[in-house]
Amino acid sequence: MFIIGERINGMFKDVAKAIKEKDKSVIQDLALKQISCGANALDVNVGPASANPKEAMEWLVKTIKEVTDISLAIDTTKQDVMELGLSLCKSKPIINSVNANEEKMKTLFGLAKKYNASIIGLTMDKSGIPKDSEGRMELAMKMVASCVECGIDMADLYLDAVILPVNVAQPHAKEVLKTIRDSKLLADPSPKTVLGLSNVSQGSPAQYKSLINRVFLAMAIANGLDAAILDVTDKELMDTLITAELLVEKQLYCNSYLEAYRKK
Ligand code: THG
Numbered sequence: 173m174f175i176i177g178e179r180i181n182g183m184f185k186d187v188a189k190a191i192k193e194k195d196k197s198v199i200q201d202l203a204l205k206q207i208s209c210g211a212n213a214l215d216v217n218v219g220p221a222s223a224n225p226k227e228a229m230e231w232l233v234k235t236i237k238e239v240t241d242i243s244l245a246i247d248t249t250k251q252d253v254m255e256l257g258l259s260l261c262k263s264k265p266i267i268n269s270v271n272a273n274e275e276k277m278k279t280l281f282g283l284a285k286k287y288n289a290s291i292i293g294l295t296m297d298k299s300g301i302p303k304d305s306e307g308r309m310e311l312a313m314k315m316v317a318s319c320v321e322c323g324i325d326m327a328d329l330y331l332d333a334v335i336l337p338v339n340v341a342q343p344h345a346k347e348v349l350k351t352i353r354d355s356k357l358l359a360d361p362s363p364k365t366v367l368g369l370s371n372v373s374q375g376s377p378a379q380y381k382s383l384i385n386r387v388f389l390a391m392a393i394a395n396g397l398d399a400a401i402l403d404v405t406d407k408e409l410m411d412t413l414i415t416a417e418l419l420v421e422k423q424l425y426c427n428s429y430l431e432a433y434r435k436k
Contacts, residue, residue, distance in 0.1 A: 173417060174213070174330075174399035176245050176266070177206030178370060180232065182219015191218060191228050199232060200239045207242060209404040210434070213266060216257065217247035225253045233260040245292070245401070251279060258287040265289045268401075269332060272297040272311040274318075281322040290328045291319070292366055295351065301334050303343070305350035308333050309358075312351065316358045330366040330399055331355045337374040338384060345372065345388065352395045366399040367392055386412040393417060 179202050182188045190198035203214055214236065218228035225248065233244060237260070245266035246257035258265050269292040270280040277293075284291050293315040295301070295308035302308050312331050319329050333351035336344045348367070356362040372388045373381040386409045389400065393416035403409060414433045417423045426432055 173393070173397070173413060173422070174364075174366075175211050175404060175413075176213045176215050176366075176399065176401040177202075177209075177211035177404045178215050178368070178401045179206055179403065179405070180214055180236070181217040181247070182222055182228070183217065184219075188219050188221055191222060191232065194231065196235045196238070199235045203236045203240055203242070206404050207240060209407075210410060211242070211404045213243040213245055215245045215247050215268060215401050218253070225250060226256055229253050229257045230260065233257055237262055254280070255283055258283060258289055261287070266292060266330075268292045269294045270315070272314045277315065277318040278322070281318065281324055284324060284328070285322070290330065291324065292330045292332050293319075293363075294332045294334050296334055301336065301344075303347070305333075305347040305354060308347065308351040309354055312355055312363075313358060316363055319363075320359075326359050326361045326363050329363040331363050332366045332368065335367050335369070335372045335388070337376070338372050338388075339375045345391075349391055349395045352392055352397055356396055364398040365396065366401065367397060369400050369402040382406055382408060385409055389413055390416040393422075394420060 182191055186198055216232050218225045222228045241262050243263045244261055245268040246254055247268040248254050265287055267280055267284055267289045270276055271294045295311040297311055333348040335348045338345055352365045355365050369385055369389055373384040376384055390412055414430055418425060418429055
């Protein structure tokens with residue numbers, strides 16, 4: 173599993189405050205903590221409230237770069253913020269994200285080539301997120317076709333079926349699982365799949381969030397999930413991830429498999 177740490181996101185109050193006050197240590201501690209917990213990349217999102225998203229993205233990426241070379245997933249819908257973020261990255265960046273609108277795909281796949289970036293492609297377009305897996309698959313197909321046209325390697329495409337909060341969109345979870353399964357059939361070699369896992373528990377009672385996240389992660393892994401944006405600091409979630417991968421034979425079994433995984 174390719175693990176992307178979700179925590180450097182202005183949606184969290186401590187991050188929003190750190191951006192406002194230019195408090196580097198908060199961001200750098202979050203970067204190093206997520207890496208020590210097993211992150212392979214870090215999501216970077218200035219959050220919805222940022223007054224100057226370009227300046228905030230530049231400060232975040234530069235601040236993180238002072239303490240680590242890890243890959244960054246530049247998480248923004250604004251094209252100028254995306255390009256600025258990508259241009260500052262040291263290691264292979266990830267474009268988070270591209271939707272299935274023709275013009276969006278053309279421009280952002282151009283940026284992917286320019287900066288040698290991987291791509292997270294959302295199965296949504298101008299009309300929003302389809303309600304079932306058929307609708308999501310149509311958009312996934314468009315994304316794959318557009319990648320092939322632009323000469324983008326399938327290995328660099330992560331399809332995101334976009335999970336919504338279960339408290340308000342309960343029927344979506346099983347459609348997302350089916351989309352993850354079916355995405356594998358779109359091309360050979362197949363595109364990869366990713367989820368923004370914590371969306372699923374947003375708005376549910378605090379005492380159930382972690383449980384909902386870990387059960388859905390195990391289900392998604394059983395359906396072939398390759399990558400996830402998640403809370404790497406949640407130890408029970410990470411134990412679930414490792415165990416689910418063990419049971420689908422993506423990790424080798426030994427009696428101390430959790431310890432062995434963490435020593436890697
Ligand atoms: N797909 C892709 N990128 C994404 C998402 C996705 N990026 C953003 C988001 N979704 C994934 N990241 C988060 C981060 C936090 C939460 C959800 C998704 C979250 N936070 C808690 C809440 O809002 O209840 C806690 C907030 C707090 O403690 O202040 O749920 O789907 N490609």
